[in-house]
Amino acid sequence: MSVLSKLKETLICLKAGKVTLPYPAQAQPVPEKFRGRPLFDAVKCIGCAGCANNCPAREILVVDVCQEIRILKYLGRRCAYCGRCAEVCPEKAITMSHEFENATNSIGDLQQRLELFMSTCQRCGRCFKEPSVLEQLKLKGYRFDDLQNERWIFRSRAYLESEPAADDLRIDLE
Amino acid sequence: MLANLCQRMFKRSLWVYHANSGGCNGCDIEVLNVLTPYYDAERFGIKLVGSPRHADVMLCQGPAMRATAKALRRAYEAMPSPKLVFAIGSCACGGGIWFDTYSVLGPVEKVIPVNYYIPGCPPRPEAIIYGVAVAVGLVDKKTVPVQFKQLELPIPRYHPNQLRGEGDLVVYEKMEKV
Numbered sequence: 001m002s003v004l005s006k007l008k009e010t011l012i013c014l015k016a017g018k019v020t021l022p023y024p025a026q027a028q029p030v031p032e033k034f035r036g037r038p039l040f041d042a043v044k045c046i047g048c049a050g051c052a053n054n055c056p057a058r059e060i061l062v063v064d065v066c067q068e069i070r071i072l073k074y075l076g077r078r079c080a081y082c083g084r085c086a087e088v089c090p091e092k093a094i095t096m097s098h099e100f101e102n103a104t105n106s107i108g109d110l111q112q113r114l115e116l117f118m119s120t121c122q123r124c125g126r127c128f129k130e131p132s133v134l135e136q137l138k139l140k141g142y143r144f145d146d147l148q149n150e151r152w153i154f155r156s157r158a159y160l161e162s163e164p165a166a167d168d169l170r171i172d173l174e
Numbered sequence: 175m176l177a178n179l180c181q182r183m184f185k186r187s188l189w190v191y192h193a194n195s196g197g198c199n200g201c202d203i204e205v206l207n208v209l210t211p212y213y214d215a216e217r218f219g220i221k222l223v224g225s226p227r228h229a230d231v232m233l234c235q236g237p238a239m240r241a242t243a244k245a246l247r248r249a250y251e252a253m254p255s256p257k258l259v260f261a262i263g264s265c266a267c268g269g270g271i272w273f274d275t276y277s278v279l280g281p282v283e284k285v286i287p288v289n290y291y292i293p294g295c296p297p298r299p300e301a302i303i304y305g306v307a308v309a310v311g312l313v314d315k316k317t318v319p320v321q322f323k324q325l326e327l328p329i330p331r332y333h334p335n336q337l338r339g340e341g342d343l344v345v346y347e348k349m350e351k352v
Contacts, residue, residue, distance in 0.1 A: 020214040024307045028300050042322030057264070057271050077268025077281070080295035103292045103305030104317050107267060107283075110293060112320040 035081045035096040040074060040112050044093035047072060047116040051085035051094060052145075060085065061145035070118050075150055076102075076110030187219030188310070191229030191253070195246045195282065197236025197270075200296040201263040205233060207299045220306065226252040231309075234288070237265040237272070238279040250286040260305060261288045264295040 021028060030036070047070045052060040057080055061073045086094040102110060145151070194202055208215045209222055223229050226249045238246060250259070261267045261282050269280045282288060292305040307313045 078264045100298050100301045101304045102317050103308050104315050109317040115323040117324050
């Protein structure tokens with residue numbers, strides 16, 4: 001009986017009820033441990049650049065414009081929201097928020113930029129010297145990421161001349 | 175201007191074409207999740223079609239790879255205009271984690287012009303619906319670039335001339351901030 005079977009089908013459909021979530025009209029809660037967009041707190045940040053060193057997507061750029069001002073720029077284009085930056089941050093200045101509604105029509109909307117004062121040695125006015133050669137290679141006093149082109153540069157002796165720190169500002173990019 | 179154009183041109187149903195140019199299938203699964211009854215996208219008239227010639231919107235997933243860049247470009251050119259391109263996921267927005275390997279060219283905007291970006295790895299189905307809702311003008315976008323600036327050095331500066339002995343204690347005078 002086709003009519004009967006149709007009626008049966010209707011009954012089953014009615015019993016199932018409505019499952020569609022009223023999403024854009026009504027906010028949808030996210031799970032407790034959901035990692036959304038990382039938010040940077042400029043008050044807590046000490047500018048150690050641990051997040052920049054640890055980011056697998058290299059999305060955090062660090063530029064020292066002079067000895068005392070460091071610019072930290074989070075681009076957010078290819079951020080995978082892995083939360084490693086928040087994990088490594090010693091001051092807990094990065095929090096993984098629950099924001100996921102990040103759709104935009106220009107990719108520059110996602111970026112966050114911090115301008116920080118770096119403290120130096122109060123006696124000599126310079127930064128501290130690194131203990132070993134390997135440390136020096138890793139933590140050269142000034143860092144050069146390319147803010148204009150928003151790209152990350154390998155920090156190595158191949159790029160950076162060893163002698164005066166001021167000369168490092170004039171390196172040629174490819 | 176783009177939003178106005180979208181509202182005028184895409185008043186009725188959006189037919190989407192789903193192009194994966196070398197992603198990991200995470201974003202594909204989320205896009206298919208949008209079409210399930212839970213996040214019923216067909217109530218906005220969104221329908222998945224199999225050919226770029228039928229489509230108004232292209233959903234790009236995965237970075238532009240060396241092997242698939244040409245095919246992606248051809249699929250884009252096969253779409254009738256006006257057309258919209260969504261970059262879904264971190265790979266399509268910025269190149270993904272493997273942005274600097276030899277086979278990855280970079281974000282899809284290196285190959286085709288992108289109108290809307292939905293970051294996330296993968297983005298939640300809600301985030302994809304939100305992106306489409308931003309495009310058709312149902313909601314406003316929330317993200318704005320953020321800029322912080324420290325105006326005062328948080329550490330006080332001491333000078334030996336400003337030391338003053340007071341019994342057992344040494345007192346600093348004029349703790350000025352730099």
